[in-house]
Amino acid sequence: MDMPQVMRGSPVHDVVVIGSGAGGGTVAHVLTKLGVKVTLLEAGAMLNPARDYKEHKTPADYPHRGAGDDAASYFGRKDFGFFSAPTGYWEIDEEPYTVAEGSQFRWFRSRILGGRTNHYGRISLRFADYDFKASLLNDGLGSDWPVSYEEIAPYYDKAEDFIGICGTAEGLRSAPDGKFLPAPALRVHEHLIQKSSRKLNIPCVPSRMAILTKPKNGRLACHYCGQCGRGCVTASNYSSSQVQIFPAMKTGLLTVIPNAMVREIITGADGKAKAVSYIDKTTRTEKQINCRVVVLAASACESARLLLNSKSSRHPDGLANSSGSVGRNLTDTVGYSLGGYVPALEGMMKHDTDGYAGGHVYMPWWGLEQKNKDFPRGYHIEVGGGYGMPMLGSFNGVCRSHEGYGAGLKKAILDSYGCSVGFAGRGEMIPNAKSYCDIDPHVVDRWGIPVLRFHFEWSDYELKMVKHMHDTFAAIIEGMGGRVNGPKTVADTARAISTPGEIIHELGTVRMGSDPSTSALNKYSQAHDVKNVFVADAAPFVTNPDKNPTLTICAMAWRASEFIAEGLKKGEL
């Protein structure tokens, strides 16, 4: 066996970015565009979309039909399935995490260039003015960001302009308009859902997705195969690897080092970061890379872990943590789903409903002015339905409800194909003191790095929201003449609510704020304590609104990148 060896004394790099998802990809893109040399460390492998994406395959293209040779999909080991774009896992054997007694938490990580942008839903929603300034809602909950919507809006513009978001301008306060490409047509079930929603005074508008409906920046328009979650060979949807990192590599200013598992950030006598120490996973060799600026973009919890593990005599509680806030304020989106069966769709002529993956419509939060609701803040609704590509498990529901066998079973499946609709609520969680992550004092991963331990508790606010979600979805389903699958009411909201972490919107663990005694970063995502350390994933978020975080990660990372480039030019970093 090779002995682990430590290699030090590399040349000084300008900017080292840790992580290659939405945040790291945006930083690599913006900085190289501004002429700054960037070195990007990715804990996973290099990506080759032509080889790694299974976009156009069908289950019949594989003898195992998508179950994996070890029947994994039947036993739930790979939740997003065999066809999902590469390597996203809840459990990674060599990188465990722990969950404190009495808590639940699932931590989804991706170990490949582009991270979770390879397979995320591409839902791209701007945060509203009140999402940045919680105080505007006058409910006494949460904290304000040190930036306002107006300050971030130009960066939303830049990110949308570059990435390409389809949608429509609607003039809703809860869902600020952006720079949109045209939205595609509504599917049949979406017409029904829209009519039913509007009858309940719930707005139902075209979704806003990081998917090109027109060619843009050298990328092709969507060809509507409906398999966005598998990764897109034509790069018609946004993934940081194809849209930002590969083009940035072509400039010659970006170096990507894959299989680099970062251990810690090392500081010099002046208290500033001077190097990043990482393990080359392929050789199990520890290396150090010297740099002027470090940008953490490893995902909210991984970035918190890195800061907490970067202890020194100058930073005894971890780097950028004199406030003690690193790891605190952990939130995930509130999730709840409900399906229904719609007889009006039975016997409809078969047609191609693939479109882009996910609903072509969604319901932005409509209850801002409502006085009688018993939970704070709100949620949006995502919808599903249509004649999807038949996959393993597509007809589990019919098999369960119909039972039996023979011609009758087959008829039940054929009759019900395409008649189901699904609703998923995505709601805001208010940060609470019981939800945080810290370093487990007893466990290290395969690379010898102490692991994260999660503590998590939903509060009554979130549980009450779930009940409201159920009642709303049921009303929409019944309004279109449909039948709700399962019980009419939610008896046990604590069981019905998504498992913490499951919606994969964990964030807030390295929050920004104007007061260094209560926050880790300033309004430019720069550490209060260490001027040349920045965080460019969702860790800086002060609130976790119902909107999916990716677009805001891109906008905030864009802004931080311009600040870094300016600081380097002025010699301030």
Added chain:
Amino acid sequence: MESTRRDLLRNVAAAALLGQLSAEAMQHVHEHAAEAKKATAGVYKPKALNAHEYQTVTKLADLILPPEGGEPGGATAGAPEFIDLLCSGSDRMAQIWLGGLAWLDDQSLKRYEATFLDAKPAQQTELLDLIAYRRNDTPETGPGIRFFEWARRMVVDAYFTSPAGVKALGYKGNVGMQVFQVPQEAITYAISRSPFKEG
């Protein structure tokens, strides 16, 4: 095959410069996936199940989804190969199938003095009628009911992911489109059957 793939990627790259992919090129992207499918040479040789077990699974597959009106049944659609392959790669799956098939034969021998495969058609369906419904759940039938849930689920999966099953369903997707369109006829049909028919 490799040259096809290279050609395709060149097409995609060239199209990117022009700003659009022709319908033909889009279709090519999709057809490539079908071409890339490994040709399975000859008859499938079971890897995990013995000959008797494999024949029993073949029988079960056609009982669960029988051939009808020119459409193949579960057996021809590849359910036995699929089930055997997964059993060969997963101890957990093998346990479900080997145990379930043994239970089925044991019950059949006790009731009809013949294995499930050798029992008369009426006897086979009598036994399946017992284990195909949760309402029949007793300590005696429980293992059979659990097993049949797996058998039904996997035969249905294999059938409806096969070309024959996709055809029976009428799935039209997984092709390239330049504009996403929804037939007005379908919209009108669904609305006319919904509570919104009055507009």
